Amino acid sequence: MTQRTYNWAILGCGRIAGKFSSDLKLLDNVRLYATASRSIDKSKAFAEKYGFEKAYGSYEEMAADPEVDIVYVATPHSHHHDHAILCLKAGKAVLVEKAFALTAAEAMEMIGAARENNTFMMEAFWTRFHPSLAKVKEVLASGTLGKPALMRSEFCFYAPFNPDHRLFNLSLGGGSLLDIGIYPVFWALQIFGVPSEIKTIADLAPTGADRTIAMTFGYPGGEMAQLTSSLAGCSDTQTEIWCERGFIRVRKIDPQTVKVTVSVKEVSEEDYIFHQENGFGLFLEAQHVMECLNAELTESPLLPHSYTLQQMQLLDRIRKIAGIRYPTEAL
Ligand SMILES: NC(=O)c1ccc[n+]([C@@H]2O[C@H](COP(=O)([O-])OP(=O)(O)OC[C@H]3O[C@@H](n4cnc5c(N)ncnc54)[C@H](OP(=O)(O)O)[C@@H]3O)[C@@H](O)[C@H]2O)c1
Known part of the structure; x- marks a missing residue:
């Protein structure tokens, strides 16, 4: 066809x-x-x-x-x-x-x-469409690592302060949370779902945009996710999911390559490399x-409107707790 x-x-x-x-x-x-x-x-x-x-x-x-x-x-x-x-x-x-x-x-x-x-x-x-996510879900579903209990995820890079740049200008949606913090938030939603409790610490730039935000999500079953995004310093850009019998680490090695490490404590450690010869994914x-x-x-069955809305609602909730408000938002 x-x-x-x-x-x-x-x-x-x-x-x-x-x-x-x-x-x-x-x-x-x-x-x-x-x-x-x-x-x-x-x-x-x-x-x-x-x-x-x-x-x-x-x-x-x-x-x-x-x-x-x-x-x-x-x-x-x-x-x-x-x-x-x-x-x-x-x-x-x-x-x-x-x-x-x-x-x-x-x-x-x-x-x-x-x-x-x-x-x-x-x-x-x-x-959502990268094969590394499917691998993580497959490993968790296999039960090899037992129940996921904790997560740490971050996305941070350095951007010099410029009040007019979209990263810092609140009128352009400035702040690390919506630009890159959305990735750690995505991982937490994918693995644990919507949190019952959220704690945040945010460092705001002079424009009011969040330069750094650290978030802890709590879940009814005791699961927790520690998430960070920042424009103040470079991180390794990785996500770790800590489970009963080991952990999974997802790490972007370069723009074309993501490495997923599956470690069964004191038993084995295996790397899965997802490399795209061409393109950025x-x-x-x-x-x-x-x-x-x-x-x-x-709408997409993999990324339906309901998911996108849920993610936006969670971002709203985080911003409210952290005191981050856009000028166009109703009081
Ligand atoms: N998926 C990813 O990996 C990824 C990576 C980076 C960014 N993004 C997202 O993509 C979007 C754009 O980011 P970017 O880094 O490409 O930004 P950018 O380089 O600043 O480009 C944004 C473009 O938007 C247009 N625009 C319209 N109104 C504007 C205004 N008032 N001020 C500034 N630009 C305006 C401009 O195009 P014209 O001048 O041609 O009209 C500008 O070149 C953001 O939502 C960002 O979160 C996604």
Whole structure:
């Protein structure tokens, strides 16, 4: 059976949009169709660099193009709500970068718009599609390590303070939590679910954005997860799940490689290497979107709207406890 080819468009020609576009090129059933930027010169340069056919100087013009099938929304999280809804109303399938929105309330409106327009929408959470997660779930389900009891997960890098940069500017959704803390939070949700108790310590930058946030999640069965994200220093970017008879460690060794170590205490230690020869792993989510569209789905069975909403609600809860508020949020 011949696969349908989809016309992709990029909304917002920034850093991650570049990586995503080079990953799109790895897929057969993709037509690099259009770019959209607030600046026509930037859009043209991006289109030329990655091989897109058309360049638009506004997001609205691109959304009005009937040839566009799927839009990848790669603007700051503060703008995902408006940009996703713009495309959904135009009947496009939409893949929205993480964090999906600023708040759960925004996420709910986006989900409502996808339903009203009967269009596909998914959060671009590449980790969900990475084979390392499937390996972790397989090992835990096998029972070799016994019950998972504790978790430690972190994602930290150094970013010099710049009040105007999206990482520190609250109007652009600044802060480590929504940018990278979302990954440790994702791991805790995947392994233990929604916590019954949350404690936080946050170091806020002068703009009010969280430079560092440490979180402890507690669960009714006594499980705990210690999670950290920070823009103050570099970490190893790893997740460890401590179980009755050993642990699993998931560690990103380089942009193409994730190592999963399964250690049975005093018995064995085995490494599983997940290496992508080409690309950053973002093509996995793009491929999944097209498979969903081939199956005429309006949401992903692996990353459904209900999961994304649950994650946004948890992020809201953490921010409330830590005293992190965005200027657009209702008091
Ligand atoms: N999945 C991942 O691994 C990953 C990695 C990094 C980032 N992300 C996510 O991707 C999104 C974009 O991050 P990025 O690092 O690519 O950011 P970036 O380099 O700053 O690019 C964002 C783009 O958004 C557009 N934009 C629209 N309104 C804007 C405004 N008011 N201020 C600034 N930019 C505006 C700009 O494109 P035009 O000028 O072309 O209109 C800009 O180039 C964020 O939500 C982030 O969390 C995901």
